[in-house]
Amino acid sequence: MLAVVKTGPGADNVVLQAIARPRALPGTAVVRVIATGICGTDVHIAHDEYGYEAPVAMGHEILGEVVEVGDPEDVAWIGARVACETYYSTCEVCEWCRAGRRNLCPTRRSLGSFEDGGFAAFVRMPVLNLHRLPATLGPLDGVLSEPLACVAQCLLDxxxxxxxxxxxxxxxxxxxxxxxxxxxxxxxxxxxxxxxxxxxxxxxxxxxxxxxxxxxxxxxxxxxxxxxxxxxxxxxxxxxxxxxxxxxxxxxxxxxxxxxxxxxxxxxxxxxxxGFASTAQSWRRAMALLAQGAVRLAPLVTRRVEITDWQLAFDAAQAGEGIKTVILGADSAV
CATH class of the missing domain: 3.40.50.720 (NAD(P)-binding Rossmann-like Domain)
Incomplete structure (x- = not known):
């Protein structure tokens, strides 16, 4: 599958290339990407201003549909429209993980920077980090769930x-x-x-x-x-x-x-x-705000591009054009 990959130091080392389609492992799900928003962090990664481990498929503001799970007990997730926490893994034993602050884990590995992210057709992520979206949301509203959870972490917790x-x-x-x-x-x-x-x-x-x-x-x-x-x-x-x-x-x-x-x-x-990134609690608050209609996200998606036009999306984000530019999944219908 095609993915936008950070291959090494320098802004020129962000390229569109073929990578292997992920498969579900125990405790994980494979999500078909509907759309992934471009965050300022993605621009910082492109310019080596934020930590990453190359090569890595970029993108962490992911909206998608679960298509595969690694454990039979997780089969109820199949077909669910989801957004996800950005973590792929944390140590679970440090003082911050033990206090429920996995966002501060020193060994945290996140999607789009240390594990392959959502600027691709499919992405693998832990089932633990999935969040079902309220049924009332429009087709692309959920792509801003992750930024909303980050704001909730800063303002509500x-x-x-x-x-x-x-x-x-x-x-x-x-x-x-x-x-x-x-x-x-x-x-x-x-x-x-x-x-x-x-x-x-x-x-x-x-x-x-x-x-x-x-x-x-x-x-x-x-x-x-x-x-x-x-x-x-x-x-x-x-x-x-x-x-x-x-x-x-x-x-x-x-x-x-x-x-x-x-x-x-x-x-x-x-x-x-x-507040750095998000926690499970800030995600619960974000989902509640969406379900109550207290926050409207759809008007903030001002541009959508195909993955083959990813450079246009990055340029728009860096130039501050519009509000949120999203890269559509390979077979997205939105």
């Missing part, structure tokens, strides 16, 4: 927003759009901030009922600031916009060392938190 809080979200990409919706579902009075060039993205958020701005956020104005741009200017703007005693939540990945006015954390007594 534990909750960082109280009803009535003024909330600033910086960066109107997929993570910012989802974070804004989750913050609003928590009762926050949300403003999503972008740049002048983000007008189309901000318009989509406005249609979803989110207040938006392309202006510099006012200083000392927000109870909670959520940084989703993954840029130093965005983070600096969020720190300056936070009130004294406010909370700063880092969601975006910079991919490199950046310079920030970090003394503001001290001067304002800010509480700083984040």
């Amino acid at each position: 534990p909750p960082v927003i109280d009803a009535g809080d003024s909330v600033l979200v910086t960066g109107p990409g997929a993570m910012g759009q989802i974070a804004a919706q989750v913050a609003q579902a928590m009762g926050g009075r949300v403003t999503l901030a972008g740049l002048a060039r983000d007008s189309e993205r901000l318009a989509i958020a406005a249609e979803l009922g989110i207040t938006t701005t392309a202006e510099t956020p006012p200083a000392d104005s927000f109870d909670v600031v959520i940084e989703c741009s993954g840029s130093a200017p965005g983070a600096a703007a969020a720190l300056r916009a936070a009130k004294r005693g406010a909370r700063y939540v880092q969601v975006g990945i910079f991919g490199r060392d950046v310079t920030l006015p970090i003394d503001l954390v001290l001067y304002k007594e800010l509480t700083v938190s984040s």
